Amino acid sequence: MRTFFRLVLLALILLVVAMISALTAMQIAIHGREVSVPDFLGKTPAEAARISEQDGLPVEVERQYYSATVAAGKIVSQTPAAGTKVRRGWQVRVAESLGPQRVQIPNVTGESQRAAEINIRRRGLDITSIAEIAVPGTIADRVLSQSPPANATDVSAPKISLLVSAAPPSPSFVMPSLIGQSLGTATASMRSAGLQLGKVSIADMAVNATAPVAPPAPISPASVIVGQNPIAGQKVNEGVLVTFTVR
Numbered sequence: 001m002r003t004f005f006r007l008v009l010l011a012l013i014l015l016v017v018a019m020i021s022a023l024t025a026m027q028i029a030i031h032g033r034e035v036s037v038p039d040f041l042g043k044t045p046a047e048a049a050r051i052s053e054q055d056g057l058p059v060e061v062e063r064q065y066y067s068a069t070v071a072a073g074k075i076v077s078q079t080p081a082a083g084t085k086v087r088r089g090w091q092v093r094v095a096e097s098l099g100p101q102r103v104q105i106p107n108v109t110g111e112s113q114r115a116a117e118i119n120i121r122r123r124g125l126d127i128t129s130i131a132e133i134a135v136p137g138t139i140a141d142r143v144l145s146q147s148p149p150a151n152a153t154d155v156s157a158p159k160i161s162l163l164v165s166a167a168p169p170s171p172s173f174v175m176p177s178l179i180g181q182s183l184g185t186a187t188a189s190m191r192s193a194g195l196q197l198g199k200v201s202i203a204d205m206a207v208n209a210t211a212p213v214a215p216p217a218p219i220s221p222a223s224v225i226v227g228q229n230p231i232a233g234q235k236v237n238e239g240v241l242v243t244f245t246v247r
Helices: 002-032 045-053 113-121 183-192
Strands: 034-036 059-065 075-079 085-087 092-097 126-133 143-147 159-165 172-174 196-202 225-229 235-237 241-246
Touching: 045 059, 045 092, 113 126, 113 143, 113 159, 183 196, 183 241
Parallel strands: 059 092, 126 159, 196 241
Antiparallel strands: 034 085, 075 092, 143 159, 172 235, 225 241
């Protein structure tokens, strides 16, 4: 019995030793693939790529900023920071300096969106975002404000955001039932509400084989509406076409 317990104890000891060895080997393997991020500040992106190539760290120029202290074409910031331990293949994102701000920020307020875009881009600037807002009493497709403002100095990036006036939404309402009204009356009511008259067709008449078939009456303002599209209760916008079936 004692021999059995000794064998079990020996097996447990060997198992623990094997687990410790495996964990140690795993830690060595993991940390063996870690590298320290070099310091890229003040270097060109090409120089940074050559330095990082041996460590397997790809470098990507993510942004460009104006800088009064770092020459144009040099790296002004990086992520992760220099000295950070990362695994091989980790991407390092850097920002490139454009040097001191030399481009004047134009005043595009009041211009159309297209004119503003042309004015901005021909100066070597980019548009970072365009937001629209409907403001009563304003002309649609006009720049209401910009950021940074015109002639701004100490701008961080060559990008401008615009706020543009949008056309007011078309009025909407619930389509009424025009069934049973004359075509002339319904058309007048419909047009006063901002709707447009679409196709008007004559309803199919049930044919009795033993009775003579009378030709359908021509469409006139006195024709009675027996069908409509959009149907009653449907939400419609101003300017929508309304079609009728009449008798």
